[in-house]
Amino acid sequence: MKANDLVDLAARNLRESLLRNSLTTLGIAVGVASLVAMLSLGIGLQQLADRRLARSGLFDTIVVTSRRSLRVFDRADNRDGAPPAESRPLDENARVEMARLPNVLEAVPDLHFMAEVRYEGKPHLTMVAGLPLSARDRDAFENMQGRFFTSDAADEAILQIQFADELLGIRPKLGESSSMLNGQTQTLIGKELTLRYAERVASPAASGSKSVPAEGGGGAGDRSSALQDARQPSLMAAFSVVARERKLRIVAVTDQDPEGMRGVAGARMFIQLQMVENLHVMLPSGLRGNEVDLSNAPAYPSLSVRVKSPNRVESVQDAIRKMGFNTFSILDATRSLQRFFAVLDLFLGIFGSLALAVAALGIVNTLVMAILERRREIGIMKAIGASDGDVKKLFLAEAAVMGFLGGTLGVALGWVIGRLINAGANFYLRRQNLPPENLWAVPWWLVGGAIAFAIVISMISGIYPAARAAKLDPVQALRYE
Amino acid sequence: MREKSTPAGTIRTEVVCRHFQMGDSVIRAVDGISLEVGAGEFVALLGSSGSGKSSLLNLIAGLDRPTSGVVIVNGHNLAEMSSEELSRYRRHSVGMVFQAFNLVGTMTLLENVELPMRFAEVERGQRLALAREALQRVGLGARVTHRPSQLSGGEQQRAAFARALANRPSLLLADEPTGNLDSHTGNEILDLLHECNEQLGMTLVLVTHERSLAERYAERLVFLADGKVVGDQANVPAFERVAAGGSSEGTPGTQTQEGERR
Numbered sequence: 001m002k003a004n005d006l007v008d009l010a011a012r013n014l015r016e017s018l019l020r021n022s023l024t025t026l027g028i029a030v031g032v033a034s035l036v037a038m039l040s041l042g043i044g045l046q047q048l049a050d051r052r053l054a055r056s057g058l059f060d061t062i063v064v065t066s067r068r069s070l071r072v073f074d075r076a077d078n079r080d081g082a083p084p085a086e087s088r089p090l091d092e093n094a095r096v097e098m099a100r101l102p103n104v105l106e107a108v109p110d111l112h113f114m115a116e117v118r119y120e121g122k123p124h125l126t127m128v129a130g131l132p133l134s135a136r137d138r139d140a141f142e143n144m145q146g147r148f149f150t151s152d153a154a155d156e157a158i159l160q161i162q163f164a165d166e167l168l169g170i171r172p173k174l175g176e177s178s179s180m181l182n183g184q185t186q187t188l189i190g191k192e193l194t195l196r197y198a199e200r201v202a203s204p205a206a207s208g209s210k211s212v213p214a215e216g217g218g219g220a221g222d223r224s225s226a227l228q229d230a231r232q233p234s235l236m237a238a239f240s241v242v243a244r245e246r247k248l249r250i251v252a253v254t255d256q257d258p259e260g261m262r263g264v265a266g267a268r269m270f271i272q273l274q275m276v277e278n279l280h281v282m283l284p285s286g287l288r289g290n291e292v293d294l295s296n297a298p299a300y301p302s303l304s305v306r307v308k309s310p311n312r313v314e315s316v317q318d319a320i321r322k323m324g325f326n327t328f329s330i331l332d333a334t335r336s337l338q339r340f341f342a343v344l345d346l347f348l349g350i351f352g353s354l355a356l357a358v359a360a361l362g363i364v365n366t367l368v369m370a371i372l373e374r375r376r377e378i379g380i381m382k383a384i385g386a387s388d389g390d391v392k393k394l395f396l397a398e399a400a401v402m403g404f405l406g407g408t409l410g411v412a413l414g415w416v417i418g419r420l421i422n423a424g425a426n427f428y429l430r431r432q433n434l435p436p437e438n439l440w441a442v443p444w445w446l447v448g449g450a451i452a453f454a455i456v457i458s459m460i461s462g463i464y465p466a467a468r469a470a471k472l473d474p475v476q477a478l479r480y481e
Numbered sequence: 482m483r484e485k486s487t488p489a490g491t492i493r494t495e496v497v498c499r500h501f502q503m504g505d506s507v508i509r510a511v512d513g514i515s516l517e518v519g520a521g522e523f524v525a526l527l528g529s530s531g532s533g534k535s536s537l538l539n540l541i542a543g544l545d546r547p548t549s550g551v552v553i554v555n556g557h558n559l560a561e562m563s564s565e566e567l568s569r570y571r572r573h574s575v576g577m578v579f580q581a582f583n584l585v586g587t588m589t590l591l592e593n594v595e596l597p598m599r600f601a602e603v604e605r606g607q608r609l610a611l612a613r614e615a616l617q618r619v620g621l622g623a624r625v626t627h628r629p630s631q632l633s634g635g636e637q638q639r640a641a642f643a644r645a646l647a648n649r650p651s652l653l654l655a656d657e658p659t660g661n662l663d664s665h666t667g668n669e670i671l672d673l674l675h676e677c678n679e680q681l682g683m684t685l686v687l688v689t690h691e692r693s694l695a696e697r698y699a700e701r702l703v704f705l706a707d708g709k710v711v712g713d714q715a716n717v718p719a720f721e722r723v724a725a726g727g728s729s730e731g732t733p734g735t736q737t738q739e740g741e742r743r
Binding site for chain 1: 539542544545564565568569571572573575577579581583584585586587588592596597599600601602605644645648
């Protein structure tokens with residue numbers, strides 16, 4: 001029998017015992033719905049985590065430090081290569097070189113410095129960090145009040161919420177909602193504050209003569225700690241420090257830490273990275289012995305290299321290490337996270353499939369009953385020329401049609417259930433003063449996969465009844481009343 | 482579809498046996514029957530119930546397999562066919578009419594007549610046209626969308642007859658086709674069968690226990706008892722004796738039949 005005839009005939013047979021077949025189909029639908037709801041939740045959570053991680057800038061970022069640096073991430077793979085004192089300084093040339101590596105989006109220096117901030121006459125001491133314009137996409141700025149920097153040279157500042165509270169003279173107790181929620185910080189935006197900082201001015205006489213022994217003095221056996229003590233006095237004379245002031249406009253307040261886990265934690269005020277470089281601020285790292293460069297283009301304490309996607313991190317990391325720098329990334333953490341979600345999806349899938357397994361038994365039951373009921377019909381079909389294969393295929397087609405209908409209905413039902421769970425979760429989140437999240441996703445492959453799965457399960461359930469129907473002896477079946 | 486091979490519609494059985502195991506005893510439903518039926522012949526198998534006539538018909542129809550012996554139809558030995566080949570044989574070469582009509586109750590008449598053509602993979606449009614035409618021919622053109630339960634016994638049997646002819650078989654097998662009908666309607670059905678035999682040249686095997694009926698239509702009477710052939714005689718149909726092509730309604734034979742049927 002032709003396939004379309006088969007499906008046609010199967011569908012009309014199913015219409016005959018409408019109630020029973022609808023109930024069986026509904027059983028499949030419930031099974032598929034639970035599967036879809038579970039998996040869509042798992043997938044949704046995974047997507048949420050991926051989204052968060054991607055925007056946190058943690059997993060596509062490599063932190064590069066000089067081998068000379070004291071901030072060495074003491075990892076086995078960082079120990080090979082040139083001895084620390086002879087390795088390359090982490091300067092602008094190195095930065096440009098890294099930025100040109102394949103798959104690298106950008107390489108930005110991590111610049112932090114302590115400064116005094118005056119607001120309404122009162123001094124506040126805080127750590128200030130430079131932010132590149134590309135940081136705009138990070139999730140720390142997702143729910144901030146105000147706006148991001150307008151240009152890379154704007155005299156603008158973004159405040160971290162604790163610092164904003166300090167400027168306003170508020171000391172929120174633990175557990176109390178901060179000023180951000182009751183709108184007090186809104187009053188800060190647009191106000192001006194004064195940044196007082198130390199500018200590093202190189203003295204031309206010293207930089208020419210002293211820099212040579214400084215570079216060459218780092219002999220093979222020298223250790224950085226020893227060098228630091230030995231050189232400190234002579235280097236102090238190489239530059240002078242001048243106190244400067246700069247007026248900045250507050251453009252935004254964020255309640256999250258824009259730096260995440262990177263860099264020196266604790267920066268509470270952020271200004272444009274380009275501005276930090278233009279200011280020639282005396283960086284705390286600039287005082288450390290072997291990092292001190294006497295030119296006006298100082299070495300960076302560390303660089304953040306952003307890579308196109310997390311799976312490129314490893315190759316870029318290798319390339320940077322070959323250039324002679326230490327690298328660090330949290331790539332391994334993502335791997336275990338992915339494994340976690342695979343296991344979570346598996347478990348959710350298994351739970352979801354339980355209902356489908358019950359539904360499969362329903363199909364077996366329905367079709368076995370149908371054989372008893374339609375014994376005579378099967379006999380007639382065989383007498384007028386149906387082969388065993390035709391009868392078998394007909395029963396399988398009926399199972400498949402039920403699977404298809406149940407699967408389609410189930411996906412729709414699962415979609416609704418997922419929606420409800422999501423709505424419920426967001427209701428809860430809002431009650432907890434948290435921003436709403438999309439915990440739930442139904443990708444197209446899940447829709448197609450669930451329907452196909454329902455059809456396959458139904459047909460597997462139909463194999464036994466179909467084989468039994470096909471084996472029916474027509475003479476016996478026709479005698480049956 | 483007519484068989485293209487020369488012996489289309491010929492049946493030959495050679496000491497064919499069909500035994501059923503019933504507990505310890507063996508029932509010899511068909512016990513060594515050798516029979517030859519020529520193409521286009523109208524043969525009646527007569528015998529009391531349990532004589533083995535239906536079992537023999539099932540063997541010829543390819544619904545059942547012989548315990549021993551051979552059944553050769555259209556030159557092919559049914560005993561050697563695979564179940565797939567047997568179903569193809571039933572589909573294309575055999576049309577069957579039963580005492581219980583055996584229409585599928587959940588389908589309309591049109592769908593019932595269409596069903597064998599579905600198995601034969603006739604294209605849908607053509608199938609519908611042929612089924613409609615066949616129902617028209619048996620006088621049910623206005624009732625194609627009715628279900629069997631909405632029809633009288635005679636109408637159901639006529640629909641079953643239309644279905645049997647759907648794939649143009651070379652062999653028409655009728656198993657007590659009038660058993661559930663009153664004599665008048667039964668005669669109408671047999672008229673249809675006879676017409677088929679005459680006009681389309683189909684070989685017709687009629688199983689019945691009513692001798693008068695057989696004598697009125699069949700060219701040859703084969704008597705069975707206990708699974709064996711006990712008599713085989715040529716017969717001049719009463720039909721032809723009374724009037725050529727006329728209807729049998731008014732013939733005295735009708736009355737006799739009525740008496741025979743309890």
